[in-house]
Amino acid sequence: MEPDAASGRRTAEDTLIVALDVPSRDRAIELAQSLQGVCRWVKVGLELYLAAGEAVVRDLTKAGFSVFLDLKFHDIPNTVAGAVRSAGALGASLLTVHASGGPEMLAAAADAAAALPNPPRLLAATVLTSMNAEQLHATGVEADPLDQVKRLAGLAMDSGISGLVCSPQEAATLRGQFGGQTFLVTPGIRPAGAAAGDQKRAATPGAAISAGADMLVVGRPITAAPSPAAAADAILAEIRSALGSQ
Ligand code: C5P
Numbered sequence: 001m002e003p004d005a006a007s008g009r010r011t012a013e014d015t016l017i018v019a020l021d022v023p024s025r026d027r028a029i030e031l032a033q034s035l036q037g038v039c040r041w042v043k044v045g046l047e048l049y050l051a052a053g054e055a056v057v058r059d060l061t062k063a064g065f066s067v068f069l070d071l072k073f074h075d076i077p078n079t080v081a082g083a084v085r086s087a088g089a090l091g092a093s094l095l096t097v098h099a100s101g102g103p104e105m106l107a108a109a110a111d112a113a114a115a116l117p118n119p120p121r122l123l124a125a126t127v128l129t130s131m132n133a134e135q136l137h138a139t140g141v142e143a144d145p146l147d148q149v150k151r152l153a154g155l156a157m158d159s160g161i162s163g164l165v166c167s168p169q170e171a172a173t174l175r176g177q178f179g180g181q182t183f184l185v186t187p188g189i190r191p192a193g194a195a196a197g198d199q200k201r202a203a204t205p206g207a208a209i210s211a212g213a214d215m216l217v218v219g220r221p222i223t224a225a226p227s228p229a230a231a232a233d234a235i236l237a238e239i240r241s242a243l244g245s246q
Helices: 025-035 046-052 054-062 077-088 103-114 133-138 145-158 168-181 205-210 228-244
Strands: 016-019 041-045 066-073 094-098 121-125 163-165 183-186 215-218
Touching: 016 228, 025 041, 025 046, 025 054, 025 228, 041 046, 041 054, 046 054, 046 066, 054 066, 066 077, 077 094, 077 103, 094 103, 103 121, 103 145, 121 145, 121 183, 133 145, 145 163, 145 168, 168 183, 168 205, 205 215, 205 228, 215 228
Parallel strands: 016 041, 016 215, 041 066, 066 094, 094 121, 121 163, 163 183, 183 215
Antiparallel strands: none
């Protein structure tokens, strides 16, 4: 995240990441072109990466976007360390692993990233924003989402990963717990009146910023809008106003 060079302050454009959850390279590039000059950050997740491969990460980087490669690695430590090394060569700026992979896996990921010549910032995903207490308990986790997020965030921090993915509903708690030591990225963003879809722990862009999020991930409210650029502009305006009152 590059703060505004003149003021040193974070701008709305530094803060918004658009999730390009689309099934083809052509659709991703078309969307990215429609957002050029409006947004700086895009996210490549499993759907797009598996359809278009590493070339799309390079194409988006070449087009001037900073790329969040969100493949959420979750495997044995040796495999995740190798995946971090392979992903590190693609030019992405942000990369995710699952915090629930445990301390050894997280430390292996952190070590692998640290050894890269140009390391991406690692983010540990805590509890998916699509999960509520019922969904979480169904996996055998007795804790409620907030407690589990706090536990996984602590694991990640202790293992050398200070970037965390959480819902906007936990951002204030984690900011209170870790202060400026952590970097918080929040999906589960829904402008007022937008369809929640499968997101269960959601909040508005302004509420996420006020809760202490560093960056927001927004997918369908932008990508499924009649004009993605206009939808992104409206969200940027809301972020700008929330940043202004900080
Ligand atoms: O379309 P929507 O705004 O719900 O997209 C949210 C994006 O953030 C998706 O790409 C999803 O994979 C990602 N994400 C999430 N919850 C997490 C981590 C990532 O929704 N905990």
